[in-house]
Amino acid sequence: MTDRVSLGQDFRRIAGALAVPVAVLLFWELLSVSGIFRPQVLSSPVAVAVRWFAYLAPTEAYNPKTYSWISWALSGELLSDTLASLGRVVVGCLIGGGLALPLGLLMGGSRRINRAFNPPLQFLRPIPPIAYIPLAILWFGLGNPPALFLIAIGAFFPVLINTIVGVRNVDSIYLRAALNLGADRLTVFRRIMVPAAMPYILAGARIGIGTGFICVIVAEMIAVNSGLGYRILEAREYLWSDKVIAGMFTIGLLGLGIDLCMNRLSAWLLRWHRGQEN
Amino acid sequence: MIAIAGVSKTYGTGMQAIPALQDIHLAIAPGEFVCLLGPSGCGKSSLLNIVAGFVKADAGQVLLDGKAVTKPGPDRGMVFQEYALFPWMTVEENVAFGLEIRGARPQDITPRVGSLLRSLGLAEFRKRYPKDLSGGLRQRVAIARIMALNPPVMLMDEPFGALDALTRRTLQDEMLRIWDASRKSVLFVTHSIEEALYLGTRVVVMTFRPGRIKRDIHIELPRPRNTSGRAFNELKREIEVLVMDEQARYSEAERLGRPG
Structure with missing residues (x-):
């Protein structure tokens, strides 16, 4: 019953x-x-689904002499495009976040350093990363370097700002408890400020990766010859609206996947945290 | 031996100046359990923070075994009302922290932490994070954390103030057991007359603004103290009069818009 x-x-x-x-x-x-609508403008969902599977499937017939079975199965265009985009996001965000984290910790921890760095950074922050494209191409030419530059800028500011706020908001009672137990300044910084600021830092990283992900698609449309952004622009030139939409769908899936992974990671890193539902 | 010699402290300046402490003299011998008692704004927490080294006195000084206190240190272990456990560390890591940063070897830390956790009934919670513990357990961890460094002086800032009455009594008994076994000097801030009388070898009643020592009473009641006994309650009534006088001054100041 x-x-x-x-x-x-x-x-x-x-x-x-x-x-x-x-x-x-x-x-x-x-x-x-x-x-x-003509199918070149708006394909049907069925056509998009068919195209998506075709995009996913290997381009060549299976030949055991040239490839192993597994690398053949993974040789489709979609997977190599996704990996190219994902790789760029990961490397770009590591560069951007890797620079922002120590700077943010220093700026949050020291008034003097903050006074020195804050004005120029506040001046640069409102410039959208996309506006750096011309300069990125002038400086780095075409290919991966300008794309990574753009993604790094996209990831840099959210991580920086959140790290500064996180360090500033550390409850002073933890500092007093640590000093009482005999901690020196460096120990307080490493063992108290950094972990206490971690919820903010991870929230910043999540926003930064989101921005980096926007940047990778834009950069691939303009400066690189591979990846999902490049592929959907290429499909437009052939008037393949089904492939454009299939590519967009893949971009959405990848973004969702990255966010889920980030969510899992921060849930694990913040397993001590009160506000963590998991 | 801890000696507070002529300590004064004023917060703010000019018209807004709040005289928190005025010329406090107090000596605490090893093995003494001194309870500081008074209404909000009597400067009892300020005094504790000066002894801990978190706040600098305007005048006078605090001497620990003849040496002036200039900064916080593990020789004056502090237990806070808000527990102040590091939430990103497990129970075990919290208790080990002080030993670890002092550079103790892991093979020395593990058994020391283990025996402290066992003696405070925390052994089964060693891998838990503070968020998963009740208030009573958290305060046990905080006590274990400073006990790990074996400080000659323990400073306690209304440590059981946020606990329910039954847990509070359990922890008071636990605290007495620890104090009895280790004979440390304890400086214990509370606004509960009963708590002060139950725990202290001395109860120091403070005045409201400026904070001065109003009475320093040696409590001779035998232990374990019976909180419903006659002697206990006679003493309690006597101290209540002293404290409520100050509380009345506090309420008056609050009514006039100068709250603590």
């Missing part, structure tokens, strides 16, 4: 969650079969 009730509830919940997406897809399908 109770099983039946809960089954009914489950069904209703799933149906409730699926109703809007299904309706949108149906509307889209109707729109594209109605012939109002």
Whole structure:
């Protein structure tokens, strides 16, 4: 009896969650079969799905002489594009965050350092990373370097600002407790300020990665010949709207995946934290 | 032996100046349990913070075994009302922290931390984080954390103020057991008359603004003290009169818009 009730509830919940997406897809399908738009402009969802699997699949027939089975299965364009974009985000964010973290810790911890660095940084901060594209190409030419430069800038400021705020907001009672136990300044900084600021720092990293992810797509559209951003712009030139949408869908999936991983990582790093639901 | 010699402290300047402490003299011998008692704003916490080295006195000084106190240090272990455990460290790591930063060897830290945790009934919580502990357990960890460094003086700033009455009594008994076994000097700030009488070898009643020592009473009641006994309650009534006088001055100041 109770099983039946809960089954009914489950069904209703799933149906409730699926109703809007299904309706949108149906509307889209109707729109594209109605012939109002040419398929070059708006492909049908079915065509997009087919194209997505074609994009995912290996381009060449399987030949055991040249590749192992596994590398053949992973040789599709979609996977190499995704890996290219992902690699850039990771490296760019590591550069940007890697520079922002120590600077933010120093600026948060020392008024003098903050006074010296704050004005120029506040001046640079409102410049959107995208505005650096011309300069990035002038400085670094085409290829990975300007893309990484852009992503690093995108990730830099959120990590910096949050780290400064995080260090400033460390509850002074922890500092007093540490001093009382005999900690010197360096120990207080390393063992108290940094971990106490960690929730802020990780929140900054999450925002920074989000910005970096925007930057990678833009950079690939302009300065690089690989990756998901490059691929959707290339598809536009052939008027393949199905591939454009399939690429966008992949970008969304990758962004979601990165965010989920970040969420897991910070849940683990902040397992001590009161506000952590997990 | 800790000696507070002529300590004064004023916060702010001019019209806003608040005289928190005025010419405090207090000597605490090894093994004495001194309770500082008074209403909010009597400067009892200020005095504790000066002894701890967190706050500098305007005049006078604090001497620990004849040496002037200039900064915080592990020879005056402090227990805070807010526990102040490091939330990113497990119970075990919190207790080991002081030994670790002093450069003790891991093979010395582990057994010391283990025996402290066992003696305070914390052994099964060693891998937990503070957020998963009750207030009573947290304060046990805070006590273990300073005990690890074996300080000659323990400073306690309303340590059991945030606990429920039953947990409070359990921890008071625990504290008495520790003090009895180690014969440390304890300077204990509270605004509970009963707590001061239950714990202290001396109860020092302070005045409201400027904070001065109003009465320094040696408590001769035998232990364990019976909080419902006649002698206890006669003493309690006597001290209550002293404290409530000051509380009345505090309420008056608050009414006039000069709260503590």
